[in-house]
Structure formats: C-alpha cells, structure tokens
Amino acid sequence: MNKYIKESIFKVLMVISVFIVMAYIVIIIGINVVKGGIVIINNPSVVFTAPGPKYLLGGEGGILHAILGSVFMVIPSTCIACVVSYLIALFLQVDYIKNNFSNKLRVVFDVLWGIPSILYGIFILNILIVTNRRGSLGAGIITLALLQMPVIVRYMDEALNSVPNGIRESAYSLGATRLETAFTTTKYALPGIIAGALIGMGRAMGDAASVIFTSGAGNSMPKGLSKSASSLPVLIFQQANSFYPSVREHAYAASFVLIVIVIILNTVSRISSKHFQKYTSGSGK
Amino acid sequence: MKKQNTRIILDKIFKCLMVIIISAVLLFIIALLIMLIRRSQLILSRYTIWELLFSSDWDPDKGLYGFLPAVTGTFFVTVLSLLIAVPISILSAVYISEYMPSTIKSYFQTFIDVLAGIPSVVFGLCALLVLVPLTRDVIGPLFGVKTTGMCVFTAALVLAAMVFPVIISITVESLGILPVGLKEQFLSLGATKWQLIETVLFRAAGPGIISGIILGFGRAFGETMAVVMVIGNKNILIPSLFSPGQTLPGIIVGSFNEMMSVPEHQSALIFISLILFVIVLFFNILANIIKNRLKSRWRYE
Numbered sequence: 001m002n003k004y005i006k007e008s009i010f011k012v013l014m015v016i017s018v019f020i021v022m023a024y025i026v027i028i029i030g031i032n033v034v035k036g037g038i039v040i041i042n043n044p045s046v047v048f049t050a051p052g053p054k055y056l057l058g059g060e061g062g063i064l065h066a067i068l069g070s071v072f073m074v075i076p077s078t079c080i081a082c083v084v085s086y087l088i089a090l091f092l093q094v095d096y097i098k099n100n101f102s103n104k105l106r107v108v109f110d111v112l113w114g115i116p117s118i119l120y121g122i123f124i125l126n127i128l129i130v131t132n133r134r135g136s137l138g139a140g141i142i143t144l145a146l147l148q149m150p151v152i153v154r155y156m157d158e159a160l161n162s163v164p165n166g167i168r169e170s171a172y173s174l175g176a177t178r179l180e181t182a183f184t185t186t187k188y189a190l191p192g193i194i195a196g197a198l199i200g201m202g203r204a205m206g207d208a209a210s211v212i213f214t215s216g217a218g219n220s221m222p223k224g225l226s227k228s229a230s231s232l233p234v235l236i237f238q239q240a241n242s243f244y245p246s247v248r249e250h251a252y253a254a255s256f257v258l259i260v261i262v263i264i265l266n267t268v269s270r271i272s273s274k275h276f277q278k279y280t281s282g283s284g285k
Numbered sequence: 286m287k288k289q290n291t292r293i294i295l296d297k298i299f300k301c302l303m304v305i306i307i308s309a310v311l312l313f314i315i316a317l318l319i320m321l322i323r324r325s326q327l328i329l330s331r332y333t334i335w336e337l338l339f340s341s342d343w344d345p346d347k348g349l350y351g352f353l354p355a356v357t358g359t360f361f362v363t364v365l366s367l368l369i370a371v372p373i374s375i376l377s378a379v380y381i382s383e384y385m386p387s388t389i390k391s392y393f394q395t396f397i398d399v400l401a402g403i404p405s406v407v408f409g410l411c412a413l414l415v416l417v418p419l420t421r422d423v424i425g426p427l428f429g430v431k432t433t434g435m436c437v438f439t440a441a442l443v444l445a446a447m448v449f450p451v452i453i454s455i456t457v458e459s460l461g462i463l464p465v466g467l468k469e470q471f472l473s474l475g476a477t478k479w480q481l482i483e484t485v486l487f488r489a490a491g492p493g494i495i496s497g498i499i500l501g502f503g504r505a506f507g508e509t510m511a512v513v514m515v516i517g518n519k520n521i522l523i524p525s526l527f528s529p530g531q532t533l534p535g536i537i538v539g540s541f542n543e544m545m546s547v548p549e550h551q552s553a554l555i556f557i558s559l560i561l562f563v564i565v566l567f568f569n570i571l572a573n574i575i576k577n578r579l580k581s582r583w584r585y586e
Contacts, residue, residue, distance in 0.1 A: 091306075118561075
C-alpha cells in the first residue's frame with residue numbers, strides 16, 4: 001500500500017474518533033442543559049424547597065436537601081483531605097526520607113487511587129456496624145476525605161516535584177531548615193496544589209458509590225454531624241431508579257445542578273492555576 | 286540562639302506529624318485488608334472458593350452464592366469497553382497532539398478535562414436517555430437481536446466514555462514530552478506523519494500509553510453506579526452481549542441495604558469486595574512493573 005494512502009486512511013480514522021469523543025461530551029452536556037434546564041425553568045422551586053416525606057414516591061418537594069448535603073459533606077472533607085495530603089506530599093518531597101522509600105510510598109498512593117470507591121464505603125460502613133452507629137453526615141465526610149486524599153496527594157506531589165531544584169538548594173544554602181525549605185517550594189508549586197485540591201473536590205462531589213452506604217442517604221435535610229444526610233449523586237441514583245416519571249424528571253434537574261458545580265470547579269481550578277502562575281519560577285515579571 | 290532552637294524543634298515536630306499521618310494511611314490499607322479478610326471468613330468457612338467462583342446460581346434466600354455470572358459480567362463489560370475505548374482514544378490522542386494546531390489543542394484538552402470530571406451517575410442518567418434506546422432500536426436490530434437496551438453492550442458503551450479521558454490525557458501527555466528532534470529527524474528522511482507515529486512515537490511513548498490503558502482498565506473495572514443504572518441487574522450467565530447482566534460492584538450496591546440482617550449474605554458481599562481489592566492491587570503492581578521495565582528498555586533521550 002502506498003504510504004500516502006495509508007496516511008490519509010489513518011487521518012480519517014483519527015478525525016472520526018475525535019468526533020466520537022466530542023459527540024459524547026456534547027450529548028452529555030446537552031442533555032443536562034436542555035432537560036435539566038426545562039425542569040428548572042418550569043418549576044424553579046425544585047432547587048429551593050426541601051423534600052416532603054414521600055418525595056421519592058412521587059410526593060412533592062425539591063432537591064434542596066441533596067444540594068445542602070453535598071455542600072456540607074464535600075467542603076469539610078476537602079479541607080481535611082487537603083491538610084492531610086499537603087503534609088503527605090511534603091513528606092514525599094522534602095528530604096525527610098530516602099528517595100527510594102518515597103517512590104515506594106507513591107506506589108501505595110497509586111493503589112489507593114485505583115481502589116473502587118465502593119470499597120471505601122464498605123470500609124466505613126463496617127466501622128459503623130462494629131461501633132453500632134448509623135450512616136451519618138460525619139461518616140460521609142470521613143469517607144469522602146479518604147476517597148479524595150490519594151488524588152490530591154498525587155497532584156500536590158507532582159506540583160512540588162516540578163519545582164526547580166535550585167530553589168531547594170538555595171534555601172538550604174541560606175541555612176533554612178527542611179520545613180522552611182518545604183514552605184518555600186510550596187509557594188512555587190501553588191498552582192498545581194490548588195488545582196489538585198479542586199480536582200479532588202470534584203471527585204468527592206460526584207461520587208455516589210461510597211456515600212450511599214455511609215451517609216444514610218435519607219430523605220431529610222442535613223441537621224447535624226450524627227444525622228443522616230443525602231448528596232446529589234446519591235439522589236440522582238435513587239431518582240433514576242424510581243418508577244414515578246415526575247421523580248425521574250427531577251433527576252435531570254439534580255444532574256444539571258451537579259454538572260454545573262463540577263464545571264465551575266474545573267474552570268476555577270484552571271483560572272486559579274493561571275492566576276498563581278506568576279509566583280512560579282520562569283515568569284519573572 | 287534561642288530562635289535557632291525553636292526552628293529546629295518545629296522541624297522535628299512536623300516530621301513527627303508527617304510520620305504519624307503516613308503511618309495512619311498505611312494502617313488504613315492494612316486495616317481494610319484485614320477487615321475484608323476477616324469478614325469474608327464466614328462465607329469461606331461454609332463454601333470453598335471454587336464453589337463460590339464457579340457456581341452460577343445466585344439466590345441468597347436459598348443460600349446459593351454463585352459469583353460466576355457477576356464475574357463473567359464484569360469481565361465482558363470491562364473487556365468490551367476497553368476494546369471500544371482503546372483504539373478510539375489513542376487515535377484521537379495522536380490527532381490532538383500531532384495534527385491539531387496548538388490554539389485549538391488547549392480547548393480540546395479543556396473538553397477532555399471536563400469529560401474526566403463528569404460524575405458517573407450523570408453518565409448513567411444520560412445513557413438511560415440516549416444509549417439504551419440506541420441499543421434497543423438501532424444496534425440491536427443491526428445484529429439481528431431483540432433487546433430491551435438494558436444490557437451488557439450498553440454498559441460497555443457507557444464505560445468506554447468514562448475511560449476516554451483517562452487514556453487520552455495520559456497519551457497526549459506522554460507524546461508531548463518527546464523531544465522534537467526525534468520527530469524532525471525521522472520526517473527529514475521522507476517519512477509520512479503516520480509512519481512517524483507508527484514506528485517512532487508509539488514506541489517512544491509506549492510506557493505512558495500502556496500505563497494509561499491499565500489506569501483506564503482500573504476505572505472501567507471499579508466503576509459501579511453508571512453500570513448499575515444501565516446493565517439491567519439480572520444475576521444470570523449472559524447468553525449474549527445484548528442480554529441484561531450483573532457486575533461484581535453491582536451486586537454490592539444492589540443488595541447491601543436490604544440484606545444487612547443476614548450475616549451470610551453480608552459476608553458474601555464482603556468477599557466480593559475482597560476480590561475487587563485483590564484484582565485492583567494486582568493490576569496496579571503489574572502496571573508499575575511494566576512501566577519500569579519499558580522505561581529502561583524504550584528510553585529515547
């Protein structure tokens with residue numbers, strides 16, 4: 001076969017596959033915007049009202065409990081996970097341990113990232129059973145923190161890794177301790193660190209499999225750390241399995257809200273990493 | 286002098302803090318493993334592993350726990366989704382990184398990032414609206430099969446969409462870091478672009494692409510919600526790809542809440558989690574070994 005013919009065949013194939021990928025994205029976002037938008041425009045109160053007692057059985061009410069539940073669960077868990085992951089990433093980077101050992105630890109975190117999220121849920125659920133408690137907002141927060149920790153560690157680690165070695169060396173040569181050196185390198189790695197935190201937050205926001213066991217997944221507003229709560233993905237899952245068409249319609253509204261939050265997180269992470277770029281080396285303006 | 290001491294002490298304190306946190310994480314993995322093993326002991330004491338894995342009857346009410354349908358279901362869904370996703374995502378990654386002008390490229394990468402961030406329940410929800418009717422009305426008749434649309438094939442189509450961003454972003458990244466000289470030398474010999482990609486770039490970026498595929502496998506394998514929503518959840522050995530099936534994580538989600546009271550059933554579900562954990566562990570370690578091997582063999586710098 002002529003090499004130019006082969007070239008054009010493969011080029012066509014590549015364009016087709018790019019179109020397939022794009023079609024998936026456009027269809028998913030399109031469905032959410034159109035169907036979710038219609039539900040919300042027809043009945044804006046869906047987003048702002050608490051659900052009635054029989055909401056999932058076709059009763060009246062809205063999805064406010066899930067929105068609030070998601071927010072109350074994701075924000076504290078991200079804060080916990082960020083602090084923990086930041087310390088872990090520093091530990092992997094700064095010269096507290098030998099390089100060889102930190103590479104082995106990285107493999108451990110890769111494994112943690114790969115564990116299906118449902119296993120985190122089962123682990124926490126078992127602790128709940130042993131200690132004789134029920135699913136609650138607090139348990140959901142802990143699950144989500146565990147779930148997003150490996151993601152954030154990986155991103156922070158990569159960000160700290162990309163800091164030029166000269167900065168570390170010059171900090172040491174000025175007599176800084178390892179901790180102070182670590183804080184200096186942090187400043188240079190800030191865009192990556194923030195992006196990592198937001199990506200972890202996005203993962204926690206969208207995960208249903210772990211929360212469905214641990215947060216109680218009830219039909220009530222989140223009232224306290226030890227009370228049951230729901231979250232948007234869990235609610236969407238319950239709504240999509242419902243027999244009532246009106247409940248299924250509401251799933252698109254919930255998914256619209258969820259996807260808007262996720263896209264906002266994505267954009268903010270992009271903008272903030274551009275904004276903080278001025279602190280990184282090489283852009284000495 | 287005094288200030289010096291506080292700085293060093295602070296350094297030591299933080300070191301202790303980090304060591305504590307790291308050990309807590311390691312402890313978490315060990316605790317998870319021990320918990321899974323201990324809690325699945327009950328089911329293993331009544332049935333042998335082979336009985337559980339190779340029996341095809343699943344009926345907890347009668348005390349029948351056969352995982353074979355779910356195991357084959359998981360296998361077919363994962364493999365089929367990778368068969369769909371791997372060629373498409375590698376080809377589009379090559380197009381994005383080698384053919385596309387750099388201005389459009391960054392927009393595309395944003396789109397791919399958005400796709401990566403979309404929660405799995407949203408994938409499931411959209412699949413219910415689009416892919417299920419598509420399989421029922423178009424693809425099923427195309428193959429001459431009657432199907433409800435809630436089947437293994439649809440699940441694989443959804444999973445493929447979730448694997449795309451993983452493989453694409455890693456492939457684009459590993460193609461991007463190759464030295465420009467490598468491409469220029471080959472092109473100056475009169476090769477076409479595809480020859481360059483085929484003979485040089487795939488080899489040079491090989492380790493990255495393969496680890497991307499294994500990561501994609503991990504994502505497809507562990508995915509729960511999107512699959513549960515479209516696969517039909519019938520615990521039978523699938524006669525064809527267009528019949529409803531079940532996956533391992535699907536069983537757990539489907540029956541954990543209602544069956545909490547039966548200890549044997551609970552133990553069976555935890556044994557499924559143990560299987561999931563072991564397989565994920567195995568593939569992650571495998572991916573690492575492959576990556577390191579290939580890196581030393583296929584080095585181009």
